[in-house]
Amino acid sequence: MLNFQLGKSVDGEVVKISYGDKGNATGFFVPAPDQVCSVLTARHALPASGKLKLQTSDNKLWEPANIQRFPNQDLAVVTFKPGESNCPYQAFRLGNFEQVKLGDSIKILGFSQSADSNQLASQSLSGAVTAIENLPDGYGISYKTPANKGMVGAPVLNQAGEVIAVNGRNIREIARLAELKGAVPPQQLSTANSNQGSNSAVEVVNWGIPINIYMANAPIIPTEAVANSTAPKSAAEWLKIGNDFYISQQYEAALKGYDQALKIEPKYVLAWLYKGSLLLELKRYQEAVSNYDRALQFKPDSTVALSNRGLALDHIQKYEEAIASFDKAIKLQPNAPEVWTGRCYALAKLQKYQDAIASCEVAIKIQPEYSDAWNNRGYVLNQVQQYDQALLSFEKAIEFEPNNAEAWANKGLALDHLQQNAEAIAAYDQAIKLQPNYAQAWYGRGNALFSLNKPKDALAAYNKAISLKPNYQQALNSKSAVLAALQRNQDNVAAEGQTPHVKVDNYNN
Structure with missing residues (x-):
């Protein structure tokens, strides 16, 4: 006891x-x-x-x-x-x-x-x-x-x-x-x-x-020992185990569970869908597309497969194919806000900005509190330099999902464009608090700090971004600009007018 x-x-x-x-x-x-x-x-x-x-x-x-x-x-x-x-x-x-x-x-x-x-x-x-x-x-x-x-x-x-x-x-x-x-x-x-x-x-x-x-x-609890293995024997049992591991973020074990389910039942659409979602989360986008293609082979009207396939295609920059996949999903299920939101992003990447905004606004009309739709709408408005309106969209995204690190980083970017650098740093700091390994947020923080003539702090932020994403070319370029400015001023104070002209990206990638 x-x-x-x-x-x-x-x-x-x-x-x-x-x-x-x-x-x-x-x-x-x-x-x-x-x-x-x-x-x-x-x-x-x-x-x-x-x-x-x-x-x-x-x-x-x-x-x-x-x-x-x-x-x-x-x-x-x-x-x-x-x-x-x-x-x-x-x-x-x-x-x-x-x-x-x-x-x-x-x-x-x-x-x-x-x-x-x-x-x-x-x-x-x-x-x-x-x-x-x-x-x-x-x-x-x-x-x-x-x-x-x-x-x-x-x-x-x-x-x-x-x-x-x-x-x-x-x-x-x-x-x-x-x-x-x-x-x-x-x-x-x-x-x-x-x-x-x-x-x-x-x-x-x-x-x-x-x-x-x-x-x-x-x-009913058995009273005799069971000699046979208690390992799952059906595809459905393996699917549940895959899902359990997926939820617990034990991804390799989850993949094994899904693969076992598909080995038993190759036409198991749910297993293809869940495996595709896991691969999408692991950023193995081409593999995710292949999984969704298999799901669609057995269930051509799966809106989940079509929608998630579109998201995966977005990530590998196949935007035309992504839009085609989203459009098929919308034809089957026109009131799915996540599909309209994914379509919005793909259209923006093709610089079809008005169509993109319209797509995001359909998503918002369907589900007014959908944070991702507000975030993507803000992304498009940033692209067309409507920074005040973009800022309002990002604030809506944060209102409905306070832990949306991407929306906080994008808010920082909009504030940067509006030359509200101190407020931008606060937004980037919140994004970093929520997601410490967010390279783009560290990079944006560096830009805002340099705009405030704090080159040493900016350099530290750029170094952090590069440590998280070694091939981050924009951060590497900005770091070089800061080092050049520091070299020109031995007192480590950035001279007026020496803010580097660096391209600031959006943080929806």
Whole structure:
């Protein structure tokens, strides 16, 4: 029995789940039939092969007899046989999620990611319930805690020490999950810190699966060891595993999951679509186009494939082909704002600016709070030197998505053009705060600093941009101009009129 100062002792034991050098997660004992120990955890915390070890409070290591992955919820049950006796480890008491209210205090019990693999370094995290919603994969409760990866699958307890949920994902992963499933992301995302890492020490919003979901869908726990491999056997199972890894940003593992699904079922359109989306995120654009082509081979009317294919073609500068792909998607689904927005960008790249603005404005009419449409509209207005109007568009984009680093950088660019250099630096700083490795934002910051006759600071910003993007020719040119100015002025003060004439790019690439 562990006492985590909940106000009452906790009647239940947690388990450390380890899988080689790939990390660890947490599970906890739940009631099970005689002669079987049953551990509940999150489905996405388990490797596809099922080759893992369970470490109990007495430092014993157990191999699973069976792993049962819930098909529609991010839950899994791992069972093992303790020998001839009944399970010697105490199961947690399961609470009633229906009684949970906003603001209720909670505790999460588990093991941190940094814990030594041979030691049971338990951790207790306090928090409070911040939202109760119905989201994909069974998620339904959020709370603010400093939980990290090692706490995935841990029990979330109420003040009585009863389990009310299974800890699962952070807010950023939930947003990715909602996007993947075509659902609306939780409202909290607009105020979440986009840089919060999975091991962040600061407070972050995390989500769990209500325990009632487990109780309603619990499979029958087998009482005999399963000799056969518990690795997934169907294409649908491999697809779920690919998605789990994708949401957790374990991209190579996700690709393997999708490839396994396609090996079993080569005409599996969803697998081609998800793999294409992952390749798009990895900036492997030509491969993404090929994946979407395969999806369209089997489902020619897939608006997702046509739209995302257009986005990938945008990135490899095949703008005419991109527009053709967007137009086909619009013919099938005219009210998709993301398609009109992608089309807007491609038209702008072909210098068809009025058509581009019109396309973005259709997207805004369909979805007035669509940040990307406002951002792309501002990009086009910057191109035609309507900087005041561009600035208003970028501010709208930021209003609807405060963590949109690209919109902040573009706002800085518009302010640069309006010679509001100090305000531009503040905008670039916000973009960098949200995305520290944003080379274009560092470059823009350097331009604004040089315009304020701060060549040393400008040089540092250019150097940072070049370190992030070594072949960044505009930053290299600007650095050369700054060095020349410094050489001309031994006092390191840029003389009036010596601001280099450098081309400032937009930050939509």
